[in-house]
Amino acid sequence: MSDVATPTAILKENVWTSNPIFMQVLGICSALAVTNLLVNTWIMTLGVVGVTAMSNLTVSLLKTFIPRKVRMMVQTLIIAFYVIIVDILLRAYLPDISRALGPYVGLIITNCIIMGRAEAFAQSNPPLISLWDGLTSGLGYMGVLLAIALFRELLGFGTLFGYQVLPNAFEPWIIMVMPPSAFFLLGILIWVAKSIMIKQGEPV
Template sequence: MNVNKSLLPLVNPLSKDNPVIVQVLGICSALAVTAKLEPALVMTISVTAVLALANVIISLLRNTIPTSIRIIVQLVVVAALVVIVDQVLKAWNYEVSKALSVFIGLIITNCIIMGRLEAFAMTNRPWASFLDGIGNGLGYGIILVIIAFFRELLGSGTLFGCQVIPQWLYDHGYQNNGMMILPPMALITAACIIWVHRARNKDLQE
């Protein structure tokens, strides 16, 4: 599929250069917040917003930031954005904010965010950096949502907290797989996604 070159920063992270299943970054979030779909979706929105805005800000400042303190400046920008996101989330949905607990704060040290700031925003214009932030945030989020979908469905029989597996199945002996809501199953599910993705993309095979 031919894609306009200017849109590559947005499109590539969705599959070809996905930060989670290709670059193997952000795996900690997949283990921590994917037992349910709602926290995974909120984390996706939060990381995408922080990454896109941080990319733009760093891109605008890239020619004025001394090389010796660039990492400190990047951390300060990300930390400020995370505080804003955390406060908005607490005001908008306090229960989800409690469920995510410290993981919103840990966005500050998310290797995807720091990696994109250093590798892309520091050397590219604001619009391209914005697209790169959106693309990598959504690429990260797609994997989180897929993992959360299977973990919640098979582990709890629900999606977004609503029961989707019919009661008659339970009446006939069906039981939820309790292992699916344990952190190791997030890693195993992610491994399955990586396997399928690489099987379909021969150029990624070593």
């Protein structure tokens, strides 16, 4: 963390210089699992953004009341609360996507990014800036997952958001549909991002 926590500094840090996925390498399992279709990725990451933002806000609001001994338990409780809300909403209003995401919505609870932000930021910062920190961390996660999903859906199905964009003659790459392909894409993405950072003279 930098010492000066201005909104722009937080934005830059969470989306780029310490992006949860490609710098901290957190939340990888969902990055592999849900990224073969853009629509699913979009809804899933939207859920993560909402949960990270709201749980950060709530943890920050409650932080002076939370006894130290049960700090992490309460954080987990708050996170679980928002995740279950997301799950309930999806099941009621977006049943198809809820079915496609299956257990991964519930598993947002175990996403280390959310717990990490609650513990590292919200526990020691005022509510609004914590909300912003959660929001931008979620956006950092969303950006990377959507980038991976873009390539996986395009090469694996020849579609984007379900619309055919590549000609029918295109032979879909089955590997892109399978989870391992996200490993390769993530590796490439980390390589590209770090190369840019080195060029910019950022400490890596």
